[in-house]
Amino acid sequence: MAARSEQSTQAPGMLPQSERVLREAFLQQVERIPGGEKLRRCIQCGTCTGSCPVSYAMDLTPREVIARFRAGDIDSILRSRTIWTCASCYMCTTRCPSGIKITDLLYALKRISMDRGIHAARFPVHVLSESFVRTVNRHGRNWETGMMERYWRRTTTPVLGLVNMLRQAPLFLRLRRHGRAHVLPKRIRGIRQLQAIIARAEQIERPVESIESKPITRRVGYESIGS
Amino acid sequence: MAAPTTDYAYFPGCSLESTGIAYDKSLRAVFRALGLGLHEIDDWNCCGATAYMSVKETVSFAISARNLALAERQGPRDIVAPCSACFLVLAKTRRFLQERPALREKVDEALAAAELSCECRARIRHPLEVLVNDVGIAQLRAAAKRSLRGHRFACYYGCQMVRPERYFEPDREFPMAMDDLFRALGAATVDYPLKVRCCGGMQMVTNEPVGLDLTQGLLDCAVSLGATAIVTTCPMCQFNLELYQDKITARAGRDLHLPVLFFTQPLGLALGCDPAALGFEHQVVPVPGDSLTLAEAGS
Structure with missing residues (x-):
């Protein structure tokens, strides 16, 4: 593997350049989390992993994520299933005896992974976030019907997307029958105002830099990533 | 003050x-x-x-x-x-x-x-905290017109309200606000050890097997403890817990159907609100009609 051979030619204690860039991007994110610097205090006790309701479905446990970061291996974290399996329940953060904001750190890693386009464009979390953001930018509020329609359509090929949508029809009809789903979106009156805020905020915060990173797979879904 | x-x-x-x-x-x-x-x-x-x-x-x-x-x-x-x-x-x-x-x-x-x-x-x-702290459980009991006797709730608090902002401290592992509230209103509450365990959140969409595992655990525990309903404080938890019960029952091989309410629904009943104003018609897993008719408080 390219990354491995590059690493083997490094002087002892040196990180490969791509890893240094990732590290810098991550530390920039950590700096923005109030209390983020407590990351240094990890004692590797594993309370986070033991408390996590979904660690059984991760390839790297939360404890390992911190260990790998320390060992200079962010690359493998970004390619893991772990950051996308976190349901953001904050149990690890609550129980960490060192006060480490593990959930927020995983959010930072998610952002870096998304910025870099790691994983296929149809990866479920990417599509869900993109559909959600698009819906909110257009209407000012979430319109679940439209967002989910886009989600089921875009997480696979066009033909299978249609099948996916049809599979969701019973759930949708059930919600409709109980007055819990809207066929049409509701737009806020101040949508232009909101869009002006979004446009300005986007200008202010551009990704600091972007290094090329090829999607590791064209296949979609959790089973196709990680180890 | x-x-x-x-x-x-x-x-x-x-x-x-x-x-x-x-x-x-x-x-x-x-x-x-x-x-x-x-x-x-x-x-x-x-x-x-x-x-x-x-x-x-x-x-x-x-x-x-x-x-x-x-x-x-x-x-x-x-x-x-x-x-x-x-x-x-x-x-x-x-x-x-x-x-x-x-x-x-x-x-x-x-x-x-x-x-x-x-x-x-x-x-x-959060409205639960507002009601419990600004109004107070004693006041709420005094305002109650009906008793929730006969109901046996699994009070489920979820994650986002309890943990990240340390809002319910010192009870982030085992909050009791909702339990105390409903007990004061005549209901029984089960000792629900999973009351702050994650419902899976959006994993139910992006990673369904994991989402189903988590909600199955929550439903299984509540049913085993003999709860008549799970009472929630969050629309996402309510959705995950209620809408997938057919699927979960099928994969669990035992009936895990259970009404999942918002805490304001039984609270509204106790306060004497018209059941028709409390949104019960939106329940996908219906609440038995007779449980909406409550005895007078204190009777």
Whole structure:
């Protein structure tokens, strides 16, 4: 593997350049989390992993994520299933005896992974976030019907997307029958105002830099990533 | 002591307009019954939820701050956010803007593009905490017209309200506010060890097997303990717990159907609100009709 051979030619204690860039991007994110610097205090006790309701479905446990970061291996974290399996329940953060904001750190890693386009464009979390953001930018509020329609359509090929949508029809009809789903979106009156805020905020915060990173797979879904 | 607050700004959030509409109806009914003002923030927008937060940080804080700015225009009131995710995002926005001047500057600049500004003084509050602390359980019991006797609830608090902002401290592992409330109103509550365990959140969409594992655990435990319903404080938890029961029953090989209510629904019943105003028609797993008719309190 390219990354491995590059690493083997490094002087002892040196990180490969791509890893240094990732590290810098991550530390920039950590700096923005109030209390983020407590990351240094990890004692590797594993309370986070033991408390996590979904660690059984991760390839790297939360404890390992911190260990790998320390060992200079962010690359493998970004390619893991772990950051996308976190349901953001904050149990690890609550129980960490060192006060480490593990959930927020995983959010930072998610952002870096998304910025870099790691994983296929149809990866479920990417599509869900993109559909959600698009819906909110257009209407000012979430319109679940439209967002989910886009989600089921875009997480696979066009033909299978249609099948996916049809599979969701019973759930949708059930919600409709109980007055819990809207066929049409509701737009806020101040949508232009909101869009002006979004446009300005986007200008202010551009990704600091972007290094090329090829999607590791064209296949979609959790089973196709990680180890 | 300051005079008790009786007027609140209200941020319903997107879910309360669709999948969680029963929560909106019952919350309004409860506040009305108690004579508390609930002033909806005019033209509020989506809080951004976790999905936005994981893509664009500054933008997510800026759109969330628009709501705080709009609320401020309507007067200096605490903001009630019933959806746990909205509650968390708004509270986090307020705290981050207070603690990170660099972020504050950026968000101020973004808001200025829409001629808005935000002091971020108003506190963000969950209605359960408002009812338990501002009104008080003793007062709520005194206001009750009916008894919830015969009901046996599994009180489920979820994650986002309890943990990230240390809102229910020191009870982040085993909060009792809702249990205490319903016991005072005549119901029994089961000793529900999974009351703050994750429902899976959006994993139910992106990673269904994991989402189903988590909700199956919650339902299985509540059914085993003999609960007559799970009572929730969050539209996402309510949705995950209620809408997948057919699938979960099939994969578990045992009947795990159980009504899943918003805490404001049984509370509304106890306060004597008309059941028709509490959104029971939106339940997908129906509540037995006779359980909506309650005996008079104290009888």
